Amino acid sequence: MFCKDCGKKIDSEEKFCWFCDTPIAKSLNQNSATKDNSDPTFRSELLSLDSGGKNLPKSSKSQGKRPFRAIASGAVIVGVTSLFFLLNFNSIFSHKKKLVRKYNPPPPSSTIASATTTSPPPASRVSSLSGSNAKIAAIRLNSLLSQSGIGRTTLISTIQGINSCSISPSAATQFLKSVISNRQSLINKLGGAHLAGLPNETQLRSSLNLSWVYSLKADQYFLQWEQQVNNSSCHGQAPVTSAYVNAINESKLATTSKQNFLSIWNPIASQQSLPVLNSSQI
Numbered sequence: 001m002f003c004k005d006c007g008k009k010i011d012s013e014e015k016f017c018w019f020c021d022t023p024i025a026k027s028l029n030q031n032s033a034t035k036d037n038s039d040p041t042f043r044s045e046l047l048s049l050d051s052g053g054k055n056l057p058k059s060s061k062s063q064g065k066r067p068f069r070a071i072a073s074g075a076v077i078v079g080v081t082s083l084f085f086l087l088n089f090n091s092i093f094s095h096k097k098k099l100v101r102k103y104n105p106p107p108p109s110s111t112i113a114s115a116t117t118t119s120p121p122p123a124s125r126v127s128s129l130s131g132s133n134a135k136i137a138a139i140r141l142n143s144l145l146s147q148s149g150i151g152r153t154t155l156i157s158t159i160q161g162i163n164s165c166s167i168s169p170s171a172a173t174q175f176l177k178s179v180i181s182n183r184q185s186l187i188n189k190l191g192g193a194h195l196a197g198l199p200n201e202t203q204l205r206s207s208l209n210l211s212w213v214y215s216l217k218a219d220q221y222f223l224q225w226e227q228q229v230n231n232s233s234c235h236g237q238a239p240v241t242s243a244y245v246n247a248i249n250e251s252k253l254a255t256t257s258k259q260n261f262l263s264i265w266n267p268i269a270s271q272q273s274l275p276v277l278n279s280s281q282i
Helices: 025-032 038-052 058-087 087-101 110-118 123-163 169-192 201-231 244-270
Strands: none
Touching: 058 169, 110 169, 123 169, 123 201, 201 244
């Protein structure tokens, strides 16, 4: 159907025209089915509808236009609010940022730097770590030297007993074999010892190893000498044999290597508060 006032097409179920807010005649026509056409009030309503609703009372017109006015008023309020927000957006946003910074201050730059990068350890800490490694390596090597000293003490006392014919051949053989076993054990331990951190580690290891290799050969020659003395009669003093001469020569080579070793080791031992040794002690 069409509106009688503006001529626009409207839905037949509507009570007001969406374009001009004029009441739709159908709503009154439906009511007219229950009224008598001779009713003067009803006839006046029809006349008013025929004239486009211009003769209706003012209260009826104002009621028809209330939805449009409400919509218009709401649109005006929304527009004013949006304009106010846009004009004051920068100031509101900056104020919010200030509040956030006030109650949630950013972390200090040092904290950020430490979280993103790993700083190297202080120089003092590095030196202390290297010193600790050197101390452990020095203690480990000193332990081997102590074991070597015990074996040398047994060797010296056994040789003196053989030379003076004051020790039984079986005891002399047993002692010399234990000295040989101890010396071989020291060579094996030195080969696997972790001595990182000691100054001149390579020279320390090689010179000490060489001295023990020479000493091991000397120990083996001394055992041969003891067997030669055992086969002959010993009266007051053991005879000097070829085996004894070879043992003395190997001992001299060992002493030279020990002195080379001690020239490097003793300064380290002194620095690490360990015993300072001489060649006759290892």
